[in-house]
Each structure stands twice: as structure tokens, then as C-alpha cells.
Amino acid sequence: MGNDQTVPVLSSAVPRRVSLFITCFNDTMFPQTGQAVVNLLERLGLRVDFPLEQTCCGQMHFNTGYAEETVELVRRFARVFGDSEVVVSPSASCVGMVRDHYPRVAELAGDRGLAAEVEALRPRVLELTELLIDRLGTEDVGAFFPHRVTYHPTCHSLRMLHAGDRPLRLLRAVRGIDLRELPEATQCCGFGGTFAIKNADTSIAMLSDKIRTILDTGAEVCASADNSCLMHIGGALSRQRAGVRTMHIAEILAQTEERR
Amino acid sequence: MSAARDEILARVRSALADVPAAEQPDDVVVARDYRTSDDRPRDELVALLCARLIDYKAQVRQVAAAEVGDAVSQACAEMGLRRVVVADALPAQWLPGGVEVVADRPEPGAAPGASGLSASELDEIDGAVTGCAAAIAETGTIVLDGGGRCGRRAITLVPDNHICVVGEDQVVGLVPEAIARLAPAVGDRGVPVTLISGPSASSDIELTRVEGVHGPRNLLVLIAR
Amino acid sequence: MTDAARHPPFPQAARVALADSQLRHNLGHATHTIRAKRAEVVAEVPDWEQLREAGRALKERVLRHLDHYLLELESAVRAAGGEVHWARDAEEGNRIVGDIVAAHGVDEVVKSKSLTTEETKLNEALAERGIRAWETDLAQLIIQLGDDMPSHILVPAIHKNRAQIRELFMSKLDDVPPDLSDDPRELAETARRHLRKLFLNTRVGISGVNFAVAETGTVSVVESEGNGRMCTTLPEVLISVMGIEKIVPAWQDLEVYMQLLPRSSTAERMNPYTSLWTGVSEGDGPREFHLVLLDNGRTNVLADQTGRQALNCIRCSACLNVCPVYERTGGHAYGSTYPGPIGAILTPLLSGLEDAGSLPYASSLCGACYEVCPVKINIPEVLVHLRHQAVQRSAAAGGWRGRLSGERLAMRAMARVFANRRLYEAAQRSGRLAQWPLVHGGKIERLPGPLAGWSSMRDLPPVPRQSFRDWWRNRS
Numbered sequence: 001m002g003n004d005q006t007v008p009v010l011s012s013a014v015p016r017r018v019s020l021f022i023t024c025f026n027d028t029m030f031p032q033t034g035q036a037v038v039n040l041l042e043r044l045g046l047r048v049d050f051p052l053e054q055t056c057c058g059q060m061h062f063n064t065g066y067a068e069e070t071v072e073l074v075r076r077f078a079r080v081f082g083d084s085e086v087v088v089s090p091s092a093s094c095v096g097m098v099r100d101h102y103p104r105v106a107e108l109a110g111d112r113g114l115a116a117e118v119e120a121l122r123p124r125v126l127e128l129t130e131l132l133i134d135r136l137g138t139e140d141v142g143a144f145f146p147h148r149v150t151y152h153p154t155c156h157s158l159r160m161l162h163a164g165d166r167p168l169r170l171l172r173a174v175r176g177i178d179l180r181e182l183p184e185a186t187q188c189c190g191f192g193g194t195f196a197i198k199n200a201d202t203s204i205a206m207l208s209d210k211i212r213t214i215l216d217t218g219a220e221v222c223a224s225a226d227n228s229c230l231m232h233i234g235g236a237l238s239r240q241r242a243g244v245r246t247m248h249i250a251e252i253l254a255q256t257e258e259r260r
Numbered sequence: 261m262s263a264a265r266d267e268i269l270a271r272v273r274s275a276l277a278d279v280p281a282a283e284q285p286d287d288v289v290v291a292r293d294y295r296t297s298d299d300r301p302r303d304e305l306v307a308l309l310c311a312r313l314i315d316y317k318a319q320v321r322q323v324a325a326a327e328v329g330d331a332v333s334q335a336c337a338e339m340g341l342r343r344v345v346v347a348d349a350l351p352a353q354w355l356p357g358g359v360e361v362v363a364d365r366p367e368p369g370a371a372p373g374a375s376g377l378s379a380s381e382l383d384e385i386d387g388a389v390t391g392c393a394a395a396i397a398e399t400g401t402i403v404l405d406g407g408g409r410c411g412r413r414a415i416t417l418v419p420d421n422h423i424c425v426v427g428e429d430q431v432v433g434l435v436p437e438a439i440a441r442l443a444p445a446v447g448d449r450g451v452p453v454t455l456i457s458g459p460s461a462s463s464d465i466e467l468t469r470v471e472g473v474h475g476p477r478n479l480l481v482l483i484a485r
Numbered sequence: 486m487t488d489a490a491r492h493p494p495f496p497q498a499a500r501v502a503l504a505d506s507q508l509r510h511n512l513g514h515a516t517h518t519i520r521a522k523r524a525e526v527v528a529e530v531p532d533w534e535q536l537r538e539a540g541r542a543l544k545e546r547v548l549r550h551l552d553h554y555l556l557e558l559e560s561a562v563r564a565a566g567g568e569v570h571w572a573r574d575a576e577e578g579n580r581i582v583g584d585i586v587a588a589h590g591v592d593e594v595v596k597s598k599s600l601t602t603e604e605t606k607l608n609e610a611l612a613e614r615g616i617r618a619w620e621t622d623l624a625q626l627i628i629q630l631g632d633d634m635p636s637h638i639l640v641p642a643i644h645k646n647r648a649q650i651r652e653l654f655m656s657k658l659d660d661v662p663p664d665l666s667d668d669p670r671e672l673a674e675t676a677r678r679h680l681r682k683l684f685l686n687t688r689v690g691i692s693g694v695n696f697a698v699a700e701t702g703t704v705s706v707v708e709s710e711g712n713g714r715m716c717t718t719l720p721e722v723l724i725s726v727m728g729i730e731k732i733v734p735a736w737q738d739l740e741v742y743m744q745l746l747p748r749s750s751t752a753e754r755m756n757p758y759t760s761l762w763t764g765v766s767e768g769d770g771p772r773e774f775h776l777v778l779l780d781n782g783r784t785n786v787l788a789d790q791t792g793r794q795a796l797n798c799i800r801c802s803a804c805l806n807v808c809p810v811y812e813r814t815g816g817h818a819y820g821s822t823y824p825g826p827i828g829a830i831l832t833p834l835l836s837g838l839e840d841a842g843s844l845p846y847a848s849s850l851c852g853a854c855y856e857v858c859p860v861k862i863n864i865p866e867v868l869v870h871l872r873h874q875a876v877q878r879s880a881a882a883g884g885w886r887g888r889l890s891g892e893r894l895a896m897r898a899m900a901r902v903f904a905n906r907r908l909y910e911a912a913q914r915s916g917r918l919a920q921w922p923l924v925h926g927g928k929i930e931r932l933p934g935p936l937a938g939w940s941s942m943r944d945l946p947p948v949p950r951q952s953f954r955d956w957w958r959n960r961s
Contacts, residue, residue, distance in 0.1 A: 022954075200939070275787035285546050414718055
């Protein structure tokens with residue numbers, strides 16, 4: 001859309017090893033997403049490591065206005081992943097935080113050294129679908145998932161990472177899948193981090209319309225590349241006893257005939 | 261000059277403390293890699309202009325240059341105009357027959373300093389006949405520059421009908437081309453410019469577009485080939 | 486006291502607005518319609534991104550050298566026979582306008598739409614001096630007759646339907662036929678007749694300004710209805726009020742903005758009428774022209790290096806039309822002349838966070854606004870920047886209460902946890918343990934305290950027994 005902060009591509013070669021940044025959120029609440037990422041990447045022949053010192057990218061703090069508190073988290077991230085060839089994460093919003101906002105945090109901290117570390121790290125931090133499509137050149141990951149699925153492209157994926165249709169291309173290649181287009185897909189689901197708490201009424205109003213479009217597809221599963229949005233969407237689907245479940249795209253891509 | 265002026269300028273300068281003193285306005289780079297000229301052939305531009313004018317609810321006809329006068333007369337008859345005002349320097353061969361042509365001059369007994377018909381007098385006039393300064397094909401826009409052929413701004417504003425003659429050599433493709441054409445007259449003589457794209461409209465009531473709120477409800481463009 | 490200070494904070498105001506089904510319906514329909522039209526008409530333009538970048542860069546040039554351009558504009562307007570006045574704040578601006586009107590001995594003026602004069606509450610100030618200001622923009626007229634507040638920058642009466650407008654005309658205007666229907670065409674015709682009398686007879690007109698060209702002293706009004714032309718052409722005296730940020734450097738630069746604005750605002754290739762006048766033209770139009778340059782907080786915005794880009798705004802309202810928050814809450818919920826995404830940043834920057842502190846949080850940061858902004862204002866960036874300022878303010882100003890606010894304590898505690906692996910892993914474990922009273926049937930349906938907003942409408946999955954890192958450690 002023309003608002004890119006151009007992230008220089010260091011290399012388009014297949015990485016020998018990827019470091020997984022699971023995100024604090026997935027680590028604690030959605031470990032199955034992390035497991036799926038590991039299984040998927042190993043199936044595709046990659047070696048995956050998981051630096052245990054990782055915690056949180058600082059997005060929630062930064063977006064809520066606690067920039068000072070974010071600095072230490074940025075330092076930590078840069079330290080933990082500084083030596084990684086490639087960092088992959090199943091969270092478009094966290095990858096967006098690193099690539100788009102880390103330079104600003106370093107600037108606010110007045111720390112030139114940190115700014116340089118961040119600059120070097122940014123191009124190496126990829127969201128899962130970016131890794132698969134851009135670096136592995138793969139659309140068909142050998143997945144099997146015979147269910148009706150609709151895909152919600154999150155705001156961070158669309159407008160920060162400009163992931164475009166990468167996730168859809170991956171899903172289309174899944175054998176057995178019945179993929180339904182989500183109407184008004186680019187509409188925000190209303191999560192917005194602390195927005196869901198501070199402006200709960202408006203958040204719910206937005207969520208109601210997102211739920212309606214999901215239910216209109218008749219899908220059994222709503223997939224996305226961000227568990228934060230999925231927790232919000234899934235929370236309402238569950239409350240409404242709608243009989244529709246949410247899954248991270250990694251969990252679908254990890255499924256094969258053998259491993260379900 | 262005034263305390264307010266001094267204070268505002270001081271505030272501005274203080275607000276811009278981060279801008280290096282040596283930086284000049286033109287040091288801020290403005291990339292002008294948008295389209296500034298249109299190479300399409302004239303016929304295509306004229307066709308596009310017609311299509312765009314129609315899209316915005318103006319009427320348009322192409323006529324041979326020699327037949328403009330007849331076309332204006334015919335238009336006046338069709339639109340039921342009895343009294344029309346014309347731009348001061350409208351070419352004589354464009355003047356319509358069969359209607360009362362009123363010059364845009366102050367009536368006897370007009371207020372001192374009046375330069376033309378008063379607003380109330382214009383309100384009694386059925387329509388205006390003018391030329392133009394340019395026409396923009398891409399946007400279906402007629403450009404008036406207050407000059408002899410266009411007339412005072414009031415004459416194309418108050419009467420309910422406007423017949424505008426556009427010479428085919430006055431048609432440009434893009435907005436930048438029209439702006440460039442106007443630059444000398446605005447820069448040197450400060451002429452008043454009006455851009456007209458279809459009759460007036462409002463979408464204020466439930467977003468329903470309604471034409472002709474103020475300003476002429478009927479715009480007829482004659483393109484002289 | 487500003488509008489915003491009198492007004493309930495956004496979450497409260499939004500709750501009320503969200504329940505207004507007519508507003509939701511009208512506004513939802515309006516925004517979705519114009520959103521689609523805008524996308525279509527922008528897609529026609531092959532150099533749209535280049536135009537956007539030029540639009541942004543030209544504003545950067547003006548703002549970084551605003552003193553230079555203000556002086557150039559003043560000089561050019563005066564050379565063309567106009568007078569220039571400077572107003573530090575709303576009160577001064579209103580006083581200047583009132584003085585000019587009073588000096589001509591009139592008690593009635595016609596006004597074309599000007600958000601700036603709404604910001605300064607010019608009409609009220611003139612009324613106090615016995616001067617009646619007639620709004621002539623159809624929607625503004627509707628708002629004025631109904632003693633209402635505009636709810637959208639471009640279509641301010643969008644919250645009113647045709648039946649309500651008919652009611653208003655019947656009760657407030659003279660000479661309205663008793664059998665007036667609610668057909669928009671008839672309603673517009675009624676307004677036209679009412680206003681025409683005013684246009685033809687009023688000696689003083691007041692307008693806003695869309696763009697002021699520093700190089701030539703040219704001032705412009707971009708409009709659809711023709712009332713702007715009426716107000717700026719027929720009266721003897723014209724007063725135009727502009728915010729100091731409305732400058733463009735040179736005549737040529739209009740070629741950029743006259744493409745960006747119409748397509749972004751009304752989703753047209755070009756709006757019906759644009760008037761561009763330079764000072765006074767002998768024999769054509771007003772004999773006297775006054776340009777009022779208004780600060781009223783704009784220099785505050787200018788001083789904020791991140792917030793400064795908010796002054797790029799050309800008031801197109803494209804951001805309002807794509808905002809998922811605005812489309813549901815409408816403009817009134819923002820309590821300000823400027824609603825929606827641009828309002829959420831401009832209002833706090835102009836009037837201060839004390840008054841408008843809830844506005845920067847009235848956003849899910851979805852970024853749709855930034856995508857459509859013709860002058861590339863990075864609204865999400867400024868929102869986060871203002872949130873940062875709000876947090877710093879509340880810490881500094883609030884004394885011990887500010888420093889120990891619940892949110893601040895929680896945020897600092899979490900930051901400490903995230904800064905230390907052992908604390909982090911311990912927190913994961915304790916979360917898992919502490920949740921057991923909340924988990925029923927495999928989900929959490931009720932959360933305590935401030936988190937209740939979540940669970941009012943959403944379930945929460947329980948924290949799984951095994952974290953990802955537990956699983957990872959076990960497999961190796």
C-alpha cells in the first residue's frame with residue numbers, strides 16, 4: 001500500500017537453522033501453536049532451536065504507552081536473538097513490533113548501540129508464512145486437513161507486514177481443505193490489545209460483525225496467523241456456543257494424514 | 261506589526277527548534293514523479309472529456325467551430341431561455357439569436373462602483389453563455405479564469421443555466437496541465453479561477469446525491485472542433 | 486473549557502452511541518458506501534502513491550518552514566489587495582471577525598462551511614454581538630436549525646434521516662409548503678429557496694480555506710453545493726478564516742492536492758466547484774478581502790515532532806470512512822470538532838491531553854486510516870506516541886496516586902517479570918495454579934475486576950497445564 005518501512009532482505013537462501021520466537025502469549029496460552037510450528041518446520045527439513053531466555057517482545061507495553069518499560073524488553077530480545085540466522089514467529093503482531101517499532105524504542109532510549117543491533121536484526125525476523133513462502137519457496141507443505149475453514153487476515157498481517165495472500169496460498173494447497181472466503185475480511189476484529197479492555201463496548205461491536213461474517217461462511221474452523229485475535233474471536237464463538245472453533249494456521253499446516 | 265503576529269511567529273520558530281538553521285524550504289525533497297503530461301491524441305481526450313462530463317450530469321455536444329453560434333441559439337431554445345447574459349469578450353459569432361442578450365454592465369441607477377449586473381438582476385436572467393480557459397478531460401472539469409471569455413464569476417453562478425464553449429485546443433488531459441496553464445495569469449494578474457465539474461450537488465441527506473443546490477442546475481458544454 | 490473537557494470520556498460516550506440503532510445503521514451504510522467508492526476512484530489513478538508521497542512531502546516542506554511561508558503568504562495576499570489578520574486563539578479570531586462585520590454595520594452574514602470556525606465557535610461569538618451567522622452548507626444548515634452538533638467532517642448531518650430533516654424544515658423555516666415531502670430532492674430545493682434570498686442580499690460573507698498558496702496569495706474553497714461560491718463571490722466583503730497549517734508552497738502544488746482531495750473525500754474525480762481567488766479582483770467579486778490566520782493550538786502540534794504530521798491533514802475524512810471504531814460510534818462520541826482517527830490525534834495535540842486523554846485509546850490500531858490518508862499521516866504511530874505522553878503525564882502529575890495507579894503497577898510488574906526468565910516461568914506456573922477457581926467446564930467465563938470487560942461477552946481458554954517451553958524441554 002505504499003507505507004512500507006523497507007526491510008532489506010539479507011539473503012533469500014534457505015536458512016540452515018531457524019530460531020523460534022514463540023511469543024509470551026503463545027508460550028503460555030497456546031503451546032499447541034508452537035508445537036505445530038516446530039513439527040511443520042522439521043518436517044520441511046529445517047533445524048529449529050528455541051532460546052529459552054526469550055520472554056516477550058514488549059508490544060503490549062509499547063502500544064499502551066509504556067515505552068520506557070519496553071526498552072529492557074527490546075534489549076533482551078536483541079541479546080537473545082542477536083546470533084540467530086533467522087528468527088521465525090507465529091505472530092504477525094509481534095514480528096510487526098520488532099520490525100516496525102523496535103527502531104523507535106531504541107531511539108527513545110537514546111541508545112545508538114541498541115539501534116544498530118535492532119537494525120541488523122530486523123531483516124532476519126520473519127513471520128511464519130513469510131518464512132515458508134519467501135525463504136523456503138513453498139506453498140504446498142504437505143498438509144492434510146479435511147474441514148471447512150475460513151481465514152481472518154489480521155490487521156498486523158495485512159497492514160504492517162503486508163503479508164498479502166501468503167497465508168491463503170498456503171491454505172489453498174492443503175489437501176482436503178474446503179476453504180471459504182471470509183466476507184469483509186479486512187475489517188478489524190476489534191481486539192487491539194488493551195483496546196479490548198479499555199473500550200470493551202466498541203470492541204464487542206466490532207467483534208459481533210466479525211463473528212457474523214465467520215458464521216456466514218458456514219465454516220467449522222476460523223484460522224488466522226495471530227492467536228491474540230483468535231482468542232478474542234474464539235472467546236465470542238465459545239460464549240455464543242456457535243460450534244465453530246479457532247485454529248492458528250500453523251496448526252492446520254502441521255496436520256498430515258499421519259499426524260492429526 | 262501586531263502583537264499577535266509577532267507572538268505567532270515566535271511560537272512557530274520555537275516549535276521548529278529541531279529544524280537546522282541552515283535548512284532551506286527547497287532542501288525538503290519533493291519527488292514529482294506523478295503524471296504531469298498526457299500524450300493521448302486530441303480525439304481521445306475530447307472523447308474522454310465528453311464521457312466524464314456526462315458522468316457528472318452535464319450535457320455535452322461537439323460542434324464544428326463555425327457552427328457554435330447556431331448551437332448556442334439552439335441550446336437556448338431547448339433550455340427555454342429568454343434572457344441570457346454573456347461574457348464581455350465573447351466572440352460575436354458565438355452570440356445566440358432568438359434570445360435577449362443582456363450585457364454584463366451595470367444598469368442605470370446602479371450603486372456606484374458596480375462593475376456589472378447586480379446579483380438581483382442576475383437572478384432575473386435565465387442563463388449565461390461563456391467560453392472557458394481550459395477543460396480537463398480526466399476529471400470532466402471546465403476551468404474559468406475570470407477573463408473576457410469567461411466573464412465575472414457571478415454570471416456563471418446566479419443564473420440557473422450555463423452554456424460553456426470549449427475550444428478543442430483548450431482540452432488538456434490532466435489536472436497538472438491545467439494548473440500549469442493558469443500559472444501565468446494567476447501569478448501575474450491574480451485572476452480568480454473557478455473549476456466546474458458538473459452542476460452543483462449535495463450528498464448531505466442520507467448520502468443521496470441531489471443535483472443543483474446552488475449554482476446552475478443545467479450545464480451544457482459545447483466543444484468546438 | 487474546551488468541548489472535549491465538558492464531554493464524557495470516549496468509552497462512556499461510545500457506549501451510549503453504540504446503542505443508537507439509527508446512527509449505527511445510517512453511519513454504517515454511509516461509511517461502507519463511500520469507502521467502496523473511494524477505493525474505486527483511487528484505483529483509476531495509476532500514480533496515486535506518487536501523488537500521496539508528494540502530498541506528504543509538500544506538507545513537510547511547509548511545516549518545517551512555516552514562518553517563512555506565513556510571511557510569504559501574508560505578503561502575497563496584501564500585494565493582491567487583501568488584508569491579513571493574525572489570531573493567537575479562538576477568542577482573538579472571533580473578535581477580529583466580529584470587528585470587521587460590525588465595522589460594516591451589518592447584523593447578518595452568510596457562512597460557507599468551515600470546520601475552523603466551528604472549532605472557534607465563531608457563530609456563538611457573533612451571536613453574542615447581535616450578529617446572525619447563517620450557515621449555508623445544507624448539512625450545516627440542518628445542524629444549525631436543529632441546534633445540533635456535526636457528527637462527520639464531510640457529511641455532518643449523516644446522523645439525521647430524511648424524515649427528521651423534513652420535520653426540522655417544517656418547524657424552523659418560513660415559507661415551507663405544508664405538503665413538503667421527505668424526498669431529498671424536495672428538501673434540497675426548500676433549502677435552496679431559503680438560502681437564495683440570503684445570498685443575493687447579504688453584504689458580508691465568511692468562509693473557511695482549503696488551501697492557501699504562499700507564492701501567489703491564492704486562497705481556495707473546495708465544495709460541492711455552490712454555497713461556497715455564493716459566499717465568496719456575491720458579498721461586498723469576504724472574511725476567510727484559516728488554520729496556519731493550510732498553506733501550500735506554490736501554485737503548482739495545487740496540482741497534487743486537487744487530485745488527492747476530491748478522490749479521498751467525496752470519492753469523485755473532481756468536486757463540483759472549486760474557487761481560487763487572489764486578494765481582490767477589480768470588478769469581480771468582493772471589494773474587500775480579509776484573511777484571518779489562526780493558531781489556536783497549532784503551534785503546539787507543530788512543536789511535537791511526532792505529532793507534527795497531524796497538521797498535514799487536508800480534511801478529506803477518508804480516515805473516518807474506513808475506521809471501524811468511528812463507523813460504530815459516530816462523531817459525537819469524540820466530543821470534538823474533529824472526530825474519528827484524525828480527531829483522536831489532533832484534538833489532544835491541539836487542546837492537550839488533560840481534556841482529551843481518552844481519545845488516543847479510542848483505537849484498535851488497525852491501521853486502516855493510515856492506508857487511505859492522502860497525505861500519509863501515520864495515525865497509529867501518533868496514537869501510540871500520545872498514549873506514551875498520557876502515561877508519562879499521569880505519572881508526573883498524579884503524585885503518588887499517579888505513580889501507583891493500578892494499570893501502571895500491573896504494567897511495571899509485568900515488565901519486571903518479562904525481564905527475568907525465572908520470574909517469567911514462575912509467573913506462568915502461578916497463573917496456571919491461580920486460575921483454578923475461575924475455570925468451569927474447560928473455560929473461564931468470568932474474570933474479576935477490570936478484566937470483566939473481557940468476560941462480559943467472551944470466554945477465555947484456561948492456561949494449559951504445559952507451556953510451550955515445558956514441552957520443548959521435555960522433548961530434548
